[in-house]
Amino acid sequence: MPIWLVVLVKSGILLFVVITTFAYAMLAERKVMGWMQLRPGPNRVGPWGLLQPAADAAKLMLKEDLMPRTADPLIYRLAPFLSLLTAFSVYAIIPFGASSAGTWAIGNVNAGVLFLLAITSLGVYGISLGGWASGSKYPLLGSVRATAQMISYELAMGLSFIGVLILAGTTSLDGIVNAQQRLWFFIPQFVAFVVYVITAVAETNRSPFDLVEAETELVAGFHTEYSGLRFGLFFIAEYVNMLTVSCIASLLFLGGWNAPFGWTWVPGIVWFLLKVGFFMFFYIWLRSTLPRFRYDRLMAFGWKVLLPIATLNLLVTAVVVAVWS
Amino acid sequence: MAMHKHLYNVGAILKGLSITLGMMFKRKPTIPYPSIRKQHAPRFHGLHELRRYDDGKERCIGCELCSIACPANAITVIGAENTPEDRHSPGERYAARYEIDELRCIFCGMCEEACPTDAIVLTPRFEMSDYRRGAFIYGKDRLLVPPEGGVGSPPDERPGGIPADLGGVAQTKSTTDVASGYDATFNGAKLKTERKGLAG
Amino acid sequence: MSVLFWGLAVVLVASAMWTIMASKPVYSVVALLANFFALAVLYLTLSAEFLAMIQLIVYSGAILVLFLFVIAMLSSGVASFSVGPNRLPRIAVPAVLLVLIALGLVVVGIFMPHPAPLPLAGAAVNAGAVGDANVFGSVADFGRALFTTYLLPFEVTALILMVAVIGVIVLAGEHAPYVGTPRRAEEVRKSLREAIAREGD
Numbered sequence: 001m002p003i004w005l006v007v008l009v010k011s012g013i014l015l016f017v018v019i020t021t022f023a024y025a026m027l028a029e030r031k032v033m034g035w036m037q038l039r040p041g042p043n044r045v046g047p048w049g050l051l052q053p054a055a056d057a058a059k060l061m062l063k064e065d066l067m068p069r070t071a072d073p074l075i076y077r078l079a080p081f082l083s084l085l086t087a088f089s090v091y092a093i094i095p096f097g098a099s100s101a102g103t104w105a106i107g108n109v110n111a112g113v114l115f116l117l118a119i120t121s122l123g124v125y126g127i128s129l130g131g132w133a134s135g136s137k138y139p140l141l142g143s144v145r146a147t148a149q150m151i152s153y154e155l156a157m158g159l160s161f162i163g164v165l166i167l168a169g170t171t172s173l174d175g176i177v178n179a180q181q182r183l184w185f186f187i188p189q190f191v192a193f194v195v196y197v198i199t200a201v202a203e204t205n206r207s208p209f210d211l212v213e214a215e216t217e218l219v220a221g222f223h224t225e226y227s228g229l230r231f232g233l234f235f236i237a238e239y240v241n242m243l244t245v246s247c248i249a250s251l252l253f254l255g256g257w258n259a260p261f262g263w264t265w266v267p268g269i270v271w272f273l274l275k276v277g278f279f280m281f282f283y284i285w286l287r288s289t290l291p292r293f294r295y296d297r298l299m300a301f302g303w304k305v306l307l308p309i310a311t312l313n314l315l316v317t318a319v320v321v322a323v324w325s
Numbered sequence: 326m327a328m329h330k331h332l333y334n335v336g337a338i339l340k341g342l343s344i345t346l347g348m349m350f351k352r353k354p355t356i357p358y359p360s361i362r363k364q365h366a367p368r369f370h371g372l373h374e375l376r377r378y379d380d381g382k383e384r385c386i387g388c389e390l391c392s393i394a395c396p397a398n399a400i401t402v403i404g405a406e407n408t409p410e411d412r413h414s415p416g417e418r419y420a421a422r423y424e425i426d427e428l429r430c431i432f433c434g435m436c437e438e439a440c441p442t443d444a445i446v447l448t449p450r451f452e453m454s455d456y457r458r459g460a461f462i463y464g465k466d467r468l469l470v471p472p473e474g475g476v477g478s479p480p481d482e483r484p485g486g487i488p489a490d491l492g493g494v495a496q497t498k499s500t501t502d503v504a505s506g507y508d509a510t511f512n513g514a515k516l517k518t519e520r521k522g523l524a525g
Numbered sequence: 526m527s528v529l530f531w532g533l534a535v536v537l538v539a540s541a542m543w544t545i546m547a548s549k550p551v552y553s554v555v556a557l558l559a560n561f562f563a564l565a566v567l568y569l570t571l572s573a574e575f576l577a578m579i580q581l582i583v584y585s586g587a588i589l590v591l592f593l594f595v596i597a598m599l600s601s602g603v604a605s606f607s608v609g610p611n612r613l614p615r616i617a618v619p620a621v622l623l624v625l626i627a628l629g630l631v632v633v634g635i636f637m638p639h640p641a642p643l644p645l646a647g648a649a650v651n652a653g654a655v656g657d658a659n660v661f662g663s664v665a666d667f668g669r670a671l672f673t674t675y676l677l678p679f680e681v682t683a684l685i686l687m688v689a690v691i692g693v694i695v696l697a698g699e700h701a702p703y704v705g706t707p708r709r710a711e712e713v714r715k716s717l718r719e720a721i722a723r724e725g726d
Contacts, residue, residue: 035349043357075551111664114578118565121586125558128590132551132597140597147594151587158582171664289345290338 070135083126142221
């Protein structure tokens with residue numbers, strides 16, 4: 001098969017998988033949060049509510065698409081697509097299994113981690129442009145918050161990557177996972193792991209860092225004015241981003257598709273998906289447990305706690321690696 | 326940087342996480358309402374009902390005491406004279422029109438206490454939702470027990486106060502069908518047969 | 526490759542034009558974002574993988590976001606630039622001349638006999654897939670060059686940027702009443718005490 005056809009087929013399959021995962025991640029979130037709040041969660045559509053995502057999709061598609069009179073039509077329409085574009089393009093390089101077979105990733109980019117950083121740093125545009133273009137005050141406040149928050153936490157996130165890169169000696173995701181065959185990096189890089197998990201929650205704008213949406217203060221933040229399918233696109237982007245950060249955490253810190261305890265009789269893809277699922281559950285768990293940050297504390301935490309810790313971790317890692325090798 | 330304070334916070338977060346995780350596996354108190362119904366209190370105040378005597382005559386004599394007693398001004402009664410040819414109730418007068426605006430009603434039961442002939446009682450029926458506001462003005466056509474419905478629901482023991490033998494009164498007043506949770510008044514039983522699928 | 530190049534070139538020029546001619550500042554930001562993105566892809570076609578990623582991370586991910594932040598904060602909603610005359614036509618003639626001269630220089634540059642390209646210190650220029658290890662422009666090569674051959678310019682640049690950052694803090698601190706130097710804080714406190722003494726409690 002020609003290379004472009006392979007890429008096209010792989011992209012199609014991945015798109016289908018990611019969208020389905022999004023649909024059931026949403027259902028899982030509502031179910032798990034319900035259980036944690038002593039409720040059964042959605043259970044009316046299909047057995048155990050399993051057809052709920054289909055009902056939600058139908059509802060979003062049939063809803064009226066509203067645009068405020070004060071909105072900027074061009075940017076207002078562009079923003080959800082920008083959000084979705086950045087959310088999905090990350091999957092171009094995420095490997096779901098060892099690349100020796102060559103079938104488990106769309107592209108194996110050598111500067112994989114840098115590409116991840118580059119694309120996730122673009123994720124803020126959908127939110128801040130959407131909030132600005134809505135032409136009303138709550139979305140604007142939400143988008144301003146999003147901008148400040150995502151820039152602040154991106155720094156600590158990038159620094160937490162670098163410790164892993166130093167240990168692995170490569171920036172390719174495949175190489176990083178292969179370097180973890182004996183020891184998963186969350187043990188030697190535990191500080192970076194904790195910093196990454198926290199910044200990942202902040203980057204995806206999920207509770208307790210969901211100041212961008214903050215229902216109690218900002219109605220719904222940047223997507224207050226969006227309805228119907230356009231709101232749905234933002235919604236998809238949020239969950240796909242959540243899936244992305246879970247994949248990155250598994251790849252960089254939990255050994256990707258490497259089996260624990262030498263249990264290699266289970267295929268690598270299963271291990272990888274288990275790890276991703278664990279992180280997804282963890283984010284839902286956090287959401288139903290922790291209250292929202294206050295905005296000044298969020299900024300202070302990012303700049304005065306996470307950034308110094310990440311920098312120190314980088315320094316120590318660099319010195320230790322330099323002395324040992 | 327007050328590090329010890331942050332470490333304390335980490336402990337608090339872990340504690341919170343353990344609590345939510347524990348809750349996840351607890352029994353859920355939710356009752357899946359339309360398919361399983363909770364039995365309501367014996368003296369539950371729901372939709373009104375106009376009762377009849379054993380011989381099928383209306384109990385209401387159109388005295389308007391309920392309308393006066395009503396704190397929400399929800400009841401409108403227009404009385405008329407009985408004639409030998411057109412006799413509705415045993416006395417001189419009967420209610421030509423009897424309307425209750427159930428959107429105004431606060432279900433306090435004062436009408437039931439004010440009634441000298443035990444004509445109006447509050448049944449345990451509460452499922453009255455509709456799409457039109459007008460549908461909540463209940464006239465005699467919907468309030469009066471139909472002739473084939475017997476005398477109607479038994480009233481609370483009066484005047485006021487909780488009687489000494491609460492158990493006995495509760496039993497006479499409790500019109501709830503224990504098995505299905507539906508109220509066992511005439512209209513309630515009709516409702517139950519209409520929704521057979523849901524009542525299980 | 527050349528189709529890709531010409532496509533990107535058109536996108537680049539068009540988005541650059543839109544950046545300077547847009548009626549609303551936010552449109553300029555969006556156009557500049559498209560411009561940066563096309564530029565990053567262009568870097569990739571030139572086998573400059575690291576540069577492409579850094580272009581996205583630094584320019585699109587940080588600097589342009591700050592532009593957007595300021596514009597969203599300052600321009601109320603959707604106010605446009607419509608005040609004032611369009612100055613573009615007045616500079617059209619010199620601009621066109623300048624562009625023609627630049628193009629001429631490029632053409633001359635292309636058709637002139639080339640000197641041999643400067644070899645990267647210590648590493649031969651290898652051909653291969655973009656981003657492969659030891660291929661020109663890969664992250665490893667870039668880092669090695671930056672921290673060996675060009676270490677001094679790199680560190681000097683870092684120092685200059687540091688000086689700029691400190692300068693910004695000093696300049697901003699001078700005008701902020703409660704932050705900044707201890708001397709400034711003492712002054713503020715002193716003037717407050719005097720005001721209280723003057724006015725009574």
